[in-house]
Amino acid sequence: MLAAACCLAWAPSLRAQSIDYGDMEQLFGEPVTTSATGKPQRASQVPANVDIITAEQIRRSGYDNLPDILSLVPGMDVRRTGFAAADVSVRGYNRPSNPRLLVLVNGQQVYIDLYGATQWYALPVELGEIRQIEVIKGPNSALFGFNAASGVINIVTDDPLRDSVNGATLRGGTQEYGALSAFATAKLNERVGVRLSAGGFRADDFEPRGLDPATLVARVRPRRESLAGDARFNLTPGVEAVLSGSVVDLRTFEPVASPYYAASRYRTNAIRGALSAESAIGLLGFNVYRNAARYDYRSGLADARLDNTVTVVQASDTVKLGADHTLRLQLEYRDNDMAEPAYGNRFGYRLYAGGLMWNWQFAPNLSLTNAVRLDHVVLDRADLPVTGGSGGGGNGRTITGVSFNSGVVWHATDADTLRLTLGRGLEAPSLFALGTRQAVPATGQLPAIRLVGSTRLSPSAVTHGELGYDHRLSALASTLRAAVFAQKTDDVIADPFSAGAALSRQGVLYRSTNVGDSSAVGGEIGLRGTAAGFRWDASYSYISITDDLDRSSRLSFENGTPTHVVRLGGGYTLDRLEFDAQARWQSRYRDVTVDARTTQRRPVEVSNYLQLDARLGYRLTDNVEVSLTGQQINASRQLQAAGPPVERRVFLTLSTRF
Numbered sequence: 043m044l045a046a047a048c049c050l051a052w053a054p055s056l057r058a059q060s061i062d063y064g065d066m067e068q069l070f071g072e073p074v075t076t077s078a079t080g081k082p083q084r085a086s087q088v089p090a091n092v093d094i095i096t097a098e099q100i101r102r103s104g105y106d107n108l109p110d111i112l113s114l115v116p117g118m119d120v121r122r123t124g125f126a127a128a129d130v131s132v133r134g135y136n137r138p139s140n141p142r143l144l145v146l147v148n149g150q151q152v153y154i155d156l157y158g159a160t161q162w163y164a165l166p167v168e169l170g171e172i173r174q175i176e177v178i179k180g181p182n183s184a185l186f187g188f189n190a191a192s193g194v195i196n197i198v199t200d201d202p203l204r205d206s207v208n209g210a211t212l213r214g215g216t217q218e219y220g221a222l223s224a225f226a227t228a229k230l231n232e233r234v235g236v237r238l239s240a241g242g243f244r245a246d247d248f249e250p251r252g253l254d255p256a257t258l259v260a261r262v263r264p265r266r267e268s269l270a271g272d273a274r275f276n277l278t279p280g281v282e283a284v285l286s287g288s289v290v291d292l293r294t295f296e297p298v299a300s301p302y303y304a305a306s307r308y309r310t311n312a313i314r315g316a317l318s319a320e321s322a323i324g325l326l327g328f329n330v331y332r333n334a335a336r337y338d339y340r341s342g343l344a345d346a347r348l349d350n351t352v353t354v355v356q357a358s359d360t361v362k363l364g365a366d367h368t369l370r371l372q373l374e375y376r377d378n379d380m381a382e383p384a385y386g387n388r389f390g391y392r393l394y395a396g397g398l399m400w401n402w403q404f405a406p407n408l409s410l411t412n413a414v415r416l417d418h419v420v421l422d423r424a425d426l427p428v429t430g431g432s433g434g435g436g437n438g439r440t441i442t443g444v445s446f447n448s449g450v451v452w453h454a455t456d457a458d459t460l461r462l463t464l465g466r467g468l469e470a471p472s473l474f475a476l477g478t479r480q481a482v483p484a485t486g487q488l489p490a491i492r493l494v495g496s497t498r499l500s501p502s503a504v505t506h507g508e509l510g511y512d513h514r515l516s517a518l519a520s521t522l523r524a525a526v527f528a529q530k531t532d533d534v535i536a537d538p539f540s541a542g543a544a545l546s547r548q549g550v551l552y553r554s555t556n557v558g559d560s561s562a563v564g565g566e567i568g569l570r571g572t573a574a575g576f577r578w579d580a581s582y583s584y585i586s587i588t589d590d591l592d593r594s595s596r597l598s599f600e601n602g603t604p605t606h607v608v609r610l611g612g613g614y615t616l617d618r619l620e621f622d623a624q625a626r627w628q629s630r631y632r633d634v635t636v637d638a639r640t641t642q643r644r645p646v647e648v649s650n651y652l653q654l655d656a657r658l659g660y661r662l663t664d665n666v667e668v669s670l671t672g673q674q675i676n677a678s679r680q681l682q683a684a685g686p687p688v689e690r691r692v693f694l695t696l697s698t699r700f
Contacts, residue, residue, distance in 0.1 A: 075176050075196075089401075089411040089449025090182065090463060091510050091525055095175040102577075102613060102622045104657030104671035106169065106213060106221065106693070108162050112195070113626065115177050116523075116566040116581035116609070123685040125217060125247045126163045126264035127296035132179050132193035133527070134562060134585045134603040137540070138297040142469050142504070144182075144190040147197045148272075148286070150314050154335050155378050156350045157298075157537075158189055158472035164308040166270040166288030168239045170209045170699065171199045171225040180506045180527065181467020183445035184413035187374060187395055188470035191504045202227040202235030203274045203282075208700055215671075215693025219245040233276040242267040247295050248686040251679075252646075253303060254636070260305040260340040266292045272314075280320035287313045297685060302539065302636050304341035310334065324361035324369075330354070344482045349381040350473065370399040372415075380473035382480065389477025389495070394418045407453040414446045417468065421497050423477065443468045443501050461510040469502040475537040475554040490549025493538040500556055503532045520571025520578075531560045534591060542594025557595035562587045577622070579611040596643060601632040604650075620659040620669075627652045633684035646684035652676060665700045 073094040074084055093115045105111050109128035113120040119136045122128045129140045141158035144151070147167050153160040178194040186194055200207045210224040223241030230236060244265045250258055272286030292308045314331035335350045358372040374397075379390035397415030404410065419441040447465040454460060475495050482491040508527040515522060536542075538552040568581030587600040606629040613622035630650045634643050654676040659669035672692045674680055679687040 073174055075174075087409070087451060087453075089409065089451050089461065090447070091179040091461070091508060093177045093179070095177070097173055100169055100172060100175075102620065102657065102659075103624070104622065104655070104659070104669060104695070105673075106671075106695070108165065108169075108175075108197075110673070111169075111175065112177070114579075114609075114611070114624070116568045116583050116607075117179055117564075118177070119603070119607075121683045122688050123297050123683050124264070124295050125245050126243075126266070126292070126294040127685075128162055130160070130162065132177075133529075133564060133583075134587055135192060135531075135560075135599050136603065137597070141189060141472055141535075142192040142502075143195065144186055144193070145195045145197070146186075148199055149196065149316075149329065150286075150312070150331050151333065151352075151354065152312075153189065154308070154310070154337070154350060155333075155352050155473055156335065156337055156348050156380060157474050158470065161292065161294075161306075161308050163264075163266055163294060164290045164292040164310055165197070166268055166290050166310070166312065167197055167199060168211075168223040168225050168241045168268070168270075170211055170223060170697070171207070171237070171239050173198045173200050173205070179525075180463065180508055180529075181445070181465040181504045182447060183417075183467035184397055184415045184447040184465070185372075185399065187415065187445075188393075188417060188443075188468050188501070191467040191469035191502065200225075200227055200237065201274065202229060202237040202272070203276060204235075209698055211695060211697040213243075213693050213695045216691055217246045217248070217689065219243065219691075219693055235274045236271065237273075238271040240269045248689045249679075250686045252635075252681075252684075253686060257303045257341065260303070261295050262293050262305040264292075264294045266290070282318050284314070284316040286315075287311070298339055298341075298539075302341055303685070304339040307338045309336045324359045327356075327358040327360070329356040329358075344480070346480060347383055348474070349383070350379070352376060352378045366403045368399075368401040372397045372399075378473060380477060382478065385479050385481065387477070387479040388423070389473060390422050391473075391476070392420045392422065394420075409451050411449045411451075412447070414444065416442070416444055417470075418442045419470070421476065423497075439497055441470075441501060443470075443503070457514040457516070459512040461508070461512075463506075463508045463510070465506050467504045467506070469504065469535065471499040471501065471535055471554070472537065475499060475535060478538060478554075480538075484549060492549060492551050494551060494553045495538065496554040499535060499554055500533045502535050502556075505530045505532075515569075515571070518571055519573035520569055522567070522569050524565070524567040526563075526565035528563045529561065531562075534558055534560055534595075534597065536595050536597055540596045542592070542596065555592075557597060558589070558591035560587060560589045560591065560599050562599075575615045577611075577613040577615075579609075581609050583607040596634070598632070598634075602634070604628040604631045618661040620661075621657070622659075623654070623656040625652065625654050635684040646681075648681055648683060651680055651682065653680065666696075666698045669695045669697075671695065 109120045109130050112118050112130055117133050119131045121136050129136050131140050139157040139159035145153045145160045152165050176196040182190040182194045208226040213221040221243035225239035227237045268290045270288035275283040289311045294306050296306050298304050312333045317328045319326045332353045337348045355375045360370045362368050374395040376393035381388045395417045399413040401411045421439045445466050445468050449463040452460045478493055478495040480493040484490040506529040510525040513522040533556040536557045537554050541552055541555050544551045564585035566583045570579045587603050589600045608627045610625045631648055633646045633648050635646050636643050653674050655673045657669055657671045661667050674690045678690050682688045
């Protein structure tokens with residue numbers, strides 16, 4: 043049975059980006075993914091630690107945003123810093139504008155290259171149109187390139203050629219919160235399908251207790267508007283094309299790439315075209331997209347504007363050699379550009395990359411996957427800044443890095459699976475860290491401040507080893523998952539905000555730099571199951587980090603990461619009534635805040651805390667549901683980071699799906 047399943051999963055008609063998820067899920071009785079190797083695989087056969095959050099789990103959670111949904115996954119560190127502001131990391135190393143996690147929607151990058159980070163509320167996707175969220179833990183740069191240093195999240199939406207899904211959601215609750223979203227798919231004929239979605243919200247932010255009064259002059263009410271769509275074309279048998287586009291406008295109050303709070307406005311737009319074709323030389327894939335972002339921020343220190351445009355061209359060929367070998371060749375070109383109009387500064391780079399993945403099914407129950415990628419970056423400064431030198435020139439400087447992933451998957455029995463993986467991922471310096479040139483004039487007792495990037499930066503390299511074990515407990519209708527890992531990060535990057543300060547003739551200078559190394563060990567164990575209307579999910583995560591960083595650095599991961607996280611979840615369905623609850627406890631850690639008047643940093647102790655969330659839902663009809671969600675129902679306010687305390691939220695949701 044196992045051998046037959048393997049052959050079916052890797053049948054010759056490989057469709058790396060256009061598989062029929064629904065049919066394959068029904069065939070195998072589990073989710074399928076292309077995220078770990080670029081080819082369709084059952085979740086249990088992937089040579090990586092992958093958690094898949096299904097659309098049903100998203101609905102039953104009651105959550106209305108992606109960071110809270112991702113907190114359901116063991117090993118994810120979600121740090122909420124405002125109503126519409128949160129930072130997400132995999133296995134520690136979280137910080138404002140976290141640059142170590144690559145986020146994709148249907149395989150297209152959606153993180154913002156300015157800081158190499160993700161603004162979760164600016165993503166062009168509505169929760170109701172998500173089929174599944176694929177979370178890959180550990181570096182995966184060999185397949186996805188720079189910034190897949192600690193993990194990858196790929197959000198997969200419904201396919202209008204294969205799925206007929208329409209719906210709308212209306213929400214309202216505390217914090218004067220109101221939200222509306224809608225999505226629709228239409229199959230115009232056998233060859234053309236269209237998907238459209240739109241949504242937005244408005245709310246009051248959490249009460250800004252504990253923030254510097256000088257920061258509050260920039261405070262704004264969070265709001266978001268988004269419009270996205272795609273069209274899929276079955277041009278001929280075996281040839282499919284995709285055209286997609288999106289626009290998002292988000293306003294929020296958040297810590298930017300530092301603990302400085304600012305009023306941020308993100309205006310993004312994206313356009314993409316893709317083609318997949320079965321041919322005599324394999325499954326050919328072509329992907330071209332252009333992302334543009336305008337980022338305006340206003341704080342107690344200064345106002346600034348950053349513009350970012352990235353154009354990406356990708357090509358791949360996936361080939362089966364006999365019954366046991368699959369090869370995937372990939373090439374990529376990237377043109378990335380940042381502008382700071384107020385300072386007459388523009389900076390960018392061009393990237394050239396090539397990679398190869400090889401999967402060998404050398405026994406029915408044993409497979410080996412190896413992948414390697416070479417990235418070559420050429421830096422380009424088009425304008426000379428008015429605020430000083432680049433910290434080492436840099437026009438024409440090149441950066442070259444190699445990443446790899448190896449994984450062995452052994453199905454010891456029908457119920458037991460072992461995974462051994464080793465990888466090296468690269469975190470590229472962000473455009474901001476490489477090329478920013480910002481100057482804040484002296485005011486009152488505050489000296490002049492200069493933020494300067496450095497083209498001397500090296501990429502951070504994350505080397506990671508992991509042993510994973512899955513065991514199916516048929517008697518309990520459950521699956522036990524466990525993993526232990528060790529990793530080392532070389533050449534940690536500190537952007538100007540987190541690098542040490544130096545005195546210069548022009549005032550206080552903050553310059554990007556590599557600040558040393560850091561290592562971590564840890565693991566997770568979890569149990570999930572469902573039977574007779576009951577659902578249960580329990581997990582424990584552990585991580586211990588040891589830093590070897592320069593004393594001048596403002597970064598501290600060993601003190602700034604909770605060591606222990608425990609999560610318990612459960613639910614029950616009785617006819618049309620549903621109840622689900624989540625409890626999450628995490629141990630204490632130390633965060634950092636900044637006095638906007640003096641720029642001095644001070645530590646903030648975040649005590650261990652417990653958060654209880656619950657949802658009660660009722661199906662009015664087969665297509666209409668009403669639910670009540672309470673978040674942090676055990677405390678009216680709770681400090682979860684060095685920002686405003688997170689407030690209890692209660693909201694009502696009315697949704698339809700047909």
